[in-house]
Amino acid sequence: MFVDKAKIFVKGGDGGDGLVAFRRELYVPEGGPAGGDGGNGGHVIFRVDEGLRTLMDFRYQKHFKATRGEKGRNKSQHGANAEHMVVRVPPGTIVMDDDTGELVADLTRHGQEVIVAKGGRGGRGNIRFKSSVNTAPAIAENGEEGQERWVTLELKVMADVGLVGFPSVGKSTLLSVVSAAQPKIGAYHFTTITPNLGVVDLGDERSFVMADLPGLIEGAHTGIGLGHEFLRHVERTRVIVHVVDMSGMEGRDPFEDWVKINDELRLYNAKLADRPQIVAANKMDMPESEENLAVFKEKVGETRPDIVIMPISSLTKQGVKEMLYRVADLLDSLPELSEQEENEQTAKAEEGVVYRYEPSGDIEFTISRDNEVFVIESEGIEKLMRRTQFNSYEAVMRFGRILRGLGIDDALRKRGAKDGNTIRIGKFEFEFFEGGTDDYLYEDE
Structure with a gap:
C-alpha cells in the first residue's frame, strides 16, 4: 500500500537536572560546591533516506520521543548529553506543524536533516552559582523540557x-x-x-x-x-x-x-x-x-x-x-536541480523550523484576577519556574528576587494586592507579602 500522509507526535528529550553537592574529601574541610550540570536532552531529527518510498512505517509508530540528558553528578562532573533520535523519511517529505499549519521542512535530498523537536537544555549545578558573596550555594536548576508537537507528514512523489x-x-x-x-x-x-x-x-x-x-x-x-x-x-x-x-x-x-x-x-x-x-x-x-x-x-x-x-x-x-x-x-x-535551488530549498526548510520559546531581554507578563486570586500569565516566567527546584530554600529566594527584578511586586500592588493575597503562576500558588521580603511561600496545586 502506498501511504503519502501521516500524523505523528514528536518530543525532544528533557534536559537532565543540575545537582547540589559539596566536596567532602579528607583534608578538605570546606571544599565548596561540586554539583555538576545536567546533560542536554536529545533532538528528534528527520533524515532523508532515498531507500524509502512511502510513509508506511508511520502507520504503526506514531510517537517518537528522544531520551533525556543525564543528571549532574558530584565532584563537578556534568551529566552526559542524550543521543539524538534520528527518524528516517523518504525523499519528497513535507513536514508541517499540525497546530499552526506552518511549514517545518521540505526534505528532498538524500541525507538532508532537520530538527523537528529540540531537546531541552540541562540544568545548572550549584558550581555555576558560586560567587564572592555566596561561596557555598545550595541552588541548582531542573533540566528544561524538550519541545513537543504534533506534525503532519506529506509525501510528494519524487519521479522524473x-x-x-x-x-x-x-x-x-x-x-x-x-x-x-x-x-x-x-x-x-x-x-x-x-x-x-x-x-x-x-x-x-x-x-x-x-x-x-x-x-x-x-x-x-x-x-x-x-x-x-x-x-x-x-x-x-x-x-x-x-x-x-x-x-x-x-x-x-x-x-x-x-x-x-x-x-x-x-x-x-x-x-x-x-x-x-x-x-x-x-x-x-x-x-x-x-x-x-x-x-x-x-x-x-x-x-x-x-x-x-x-x-x-x-x-x-x-x-x-x-x-x-x-x-x-x-x-x-533538462538541467539538474541547480545549486541555487538546493540552497533555497535548504534555507526554506531551516527557516520553517520552530524551536521552543527562549525569553531574551525583558520577560513580558500580564496580571488578571480570578475572584480573590491574582493570576500572572507569562511564558518566560513559567519556563523559569520549571527550571527552579522549589525544594531548595535558596532556589525559592532566588526565584523571588527575579520576580521583583521584573517589577511583578510593584505591578501586583498597583492591581490591589495586599499582604496574604494568593498569587497564581501556572500550577503554583504563592502568598504575597506586602513588606517585599524574600519570604515567598508556595504550594503545588
Whole structure:
C-alpha cells in the first residue's frame, strides 16, 4: 500500500537536572560546591533516506520521543548529553506543524536533516552559582523540557516523469507496459487512488522513474475529488506526460480534456504551466482515433506549437518505445536541480523550523484576577519556574528576587494586592507579602 500522509507526535528529550553537592574529601574541610550540570536532552531529527518510498512505517509508530540528558553528578562532573533520535523519511517529505499549519521542512535530498523537536537544555549545578558573596550555594536548576508537537507528514512523489490525464485514459496500462510496476487496472473512474511508481529501463544505459498519478477531474485545484492529493505529486516531476484518449469514447473531446487538465495544473501552481510536456495520444488502435488525432494536432498547434504529440497504443505497444526515447532525450536536455535551488530549498526548510520559546531581554507578563486570586500569565516566567527546584530554600529566594527584578511586586500592588493575597503562576500558588521580603511561600496545586 502506498501511504503519502501521516500524523505523528514528536518530543525532544528533557534536559537532565543540575545537582547540589559539596566536596567532602579528607583534608578538605570546606571544599565548596561540586554539583555538576545536567546533560542536554536529545533532538528528534528527520533524515532523508532515498531507500524509502512511502510513509508506511508511520502507520504503526506514531510517537517518537528522544531520551533525556543525564543528571549532574558530584565532584563537578556534568551529566552526559542524550543521543539524538534520528527518524528516517523518504525523499519528497513535507513536514508541517499540525497546530499552526506552518511549514517545518521540505526534505528532498538524500541525507538532508532537520530538527523537528529540540531537546531541552540541562540544568545548572550549584558550581555555576558560586560567587564572592555566596561561596557555598545550595541552588541548582531542573533540566528544561524538550519541545513537543504534533506534525503532519506529506509525501510528494519524487519521479522524473509524471503521467497525468483524466481517469480511464490508459495511464496505469501504459506504466505496466513500460516498467515492472503492476498497478490495478480497470475500466472505471478513479482506478488509481494512490500513485504508482515504475522504473523505465531503455536498455541504452538510460533509465528514469515514471509515476502513474491519480486521475484528475474538473475543480481538482480547489480540492474536489482527489484534488490536492494528486496535484502535490505533479510538482516534483521534471517532465509531464499527458495521456489523452484519442478514441473519443464516452463522447469526450480529446482537445477539451487536454485543455481542462492543463487549466487545473495552472490554477494549482502557475509554474506547472511551464513544465516540459509530451502528449501521449493513446488508444490509437481504436476506430476514429486517427481522425480525432488530426483534429487534435491542428487545435493544439494553434495554441501550443511547442507541444510534442506522440501517437501510441498501450494495448498493442504501438509507438510506445519511440515515445519513451523522446521522454529520455527531453530529460537529458533538462538541467539538474541547480545549486541555487538546493540552497533555497535548504534555507526554506531551516527557516520553517520552530524551536521552543527562549525569553531574551525583558520577560513580558500580564496580571488578571480570578475572584480573590491574582493570576500572572507569562511564558518566560513559567519556563523559569520549571527550571527552579522549589525544594531548595535558596532556589525559592532566588526565584523571588527575579520576580521583583521584573517589577511583578510593584505591578501586583498597583492591581490591589495586599499582604496574604494568593498569587497564581501556572500550577503554583504563592502568598504575597506586602513588606517585599524574600519570604515567598508556595504550594503545588
